[in-house]
Amino acid sequence: QAKTEGRNTVQYFSEEMDARSRHRAQLLGALKMALARDEFVLHFQPRMNLDTGQIVSVEALLRWDSREMGKVAPDVFIPLAEESGQIIEIGEWVLREAIATLGRWHGLGLNHLSMSINVSALQLLRSKLAGQIRALVDEFGIPEYCVELEITESMVLSQNSQPLSNLWALKDLGVALSLDDFGTGYSSLSYLKQLPIDALKIDKSFVRELGPNANDNTLVQTIIALGHSLGMTMIAEGVESEEHLQTLRQFDCDEIQGYWLSRPLPAKECLEFIQAHEQSVRPAASSTPAA
Ligand code: C2E
Ligand code: MG
Ligand code: MG
Ligand code: MG
Numbered sequence: 001q002a003k004t005e006g007r008n009t010v011q012y013f014s015e016e017m018d019a020r021s022r023h024r025a026q027l028l029g030a031l032k033m034a035l036a037r038d039e040f041v042l043h044f045q046p047r048m049n050l051d052t053g054q055i056v057s058v059e060a061l062l063r064w065d066s067r068e069m070g071k072v073a074p075d076v077f078i079p080l081a082e083e084s085g086q087i088i089e090i091g092e093w094v095l096r097e098a099i100a101t102l103g104r105w106h107g108l109g110l111n112h113l114s115m116s117i118n119v120s121a122l123q124l125l126r127s128k129l130a131g132q133i134r135a136l137v138d139e140f141g142i143p144e145y146c147v148e149l150e151i152t153e154s155m156v157l158s159q160n161s162q163p164l165s166n167l168w169a170l171k172d173l174g175v176a177l178s179l180d181d182f183g184t185g186y187s188s189l190s191y192l193k194q195l196p197i198d199a200l201k202i203d204k205s206f207v208r209e210l211g212p213n214a215n216d217n218t219l220v221q222t223i224i225a226l227g228h229s230l231g232m233t234m235i236a237e238g239v240e241s242e243e244h245l246q247t248l249r250q251f252d253c254d255e256i257q258g259y260w261l262s263r264p265l266p267a268k269e270c271l272e273f274i275q276a277h278e279q280s281v282r283p284a285a286s287s288t289p290a291a
Contacts, residue, residue, distance in 0.1 A: 027080055030066045035093060040064055042097050043264035046274060047257040050249055053281040055274050057114040060098040061264045082120050091123045095136060101267055103140030116148040121155045125162050130169040148176035153185025156195060171196035193230050200227045204238020210247045221251045
């Protein structure tokens with residue numbers, strides 16, 4: 001009896017494995033064709049400065065709508081693209097598309113706006129990255145400091161020295177660098193201090209915990225104070241409620257991003273959102289005494 005059950009369990013287990021690896025193979029196959037089929041699109045999520053109320057930056061977030069697989073989340077396909085190496089080509093598409101979009105928006109008068117772009121470990125491993133960005137900012141006529149690259153802690157903790165020297169090359173070029181998902185990795189503050197990083201994005205898992213109980217908030221308050229002591233701009237991601245916002249304000253957080261302000265939006269809608277937002281903050285700006 002027990003023996004049969006055991007055998008069945010093994011059988012179901014391996015069927016599930018088969019189904020999973022088949023799904024994975026299908027995803028990989030579809031991913032290979034995605035660029036040529038024009039299945040990628042960028043969405044953009046605005047980020048707001050808490051002192052001025054202005055939208056200072058937008059983050060480019062990749063979306064994939066596959067002919068065969070339907071909509072696939074970045075958390076699923078980005079790791080696959082990294083493993084298969086396709087992230088290089090996809091990442092180049094993202095850089096061009098994001099910087100081209102910023103060029104158009106600057107042309108419409110929003111020239112204070114920055115574009116934040118996520119890059120993968122593999123992209124940072126290649127020495128070409130700074131040169132590619134340089135060529136793109138020239139082509140689309142935007143200042144290099146309006147491009148901000150988001151990297152993660154693990155990317156600069158590797159034994160390989162290439163990512164670090166590329167980071168310095170990017171810094172020399174003048175692009176802004178920020179550390180994404182901050183707090184989820186293992187880097188020490190003394191190590192971070194040596195890196196040419198301008199901003200820390202506090203991971204949304206910490207922001208989610210912010211609430212009426214002040215004890216729960218101490219961690220975020222401490223992270224912000226430590227970041228400031230290192231001279232970093234502190235950004236909170238995943239800000240979903242008025243309560244999150246008020247708490248972060250109280251802790252002197254510099255900038256916020258999250259559903260409270262806006263979900264990631266297609267380019268046209270994001271542009272309209274920013275323009276409408278500009279209108280709403282302008283009265284406050286013009287109430288300051290004229291020079
Ligand atoms: P990330 O860079 O940390 O991006 C923030 C994620 O949080 C996004 O998920 C965004 O949609 C989501 N988010 C924003 N506001 C809120 C909020 O208030 N609440 C909650 N719960 N979530 C919020 P998304 O778009 O699914 O992207 C997931 C991850 O995929 C990104 O995390 C990033 O690591 C990666 N990714 C996305 N686009 C690219 C890309 O072009 N290149 C690379 N290399 N990675 C990318
Ligand atoms: Mg990011
Ligand atoms: Mg993040
Ligand atoms: Mg401040």
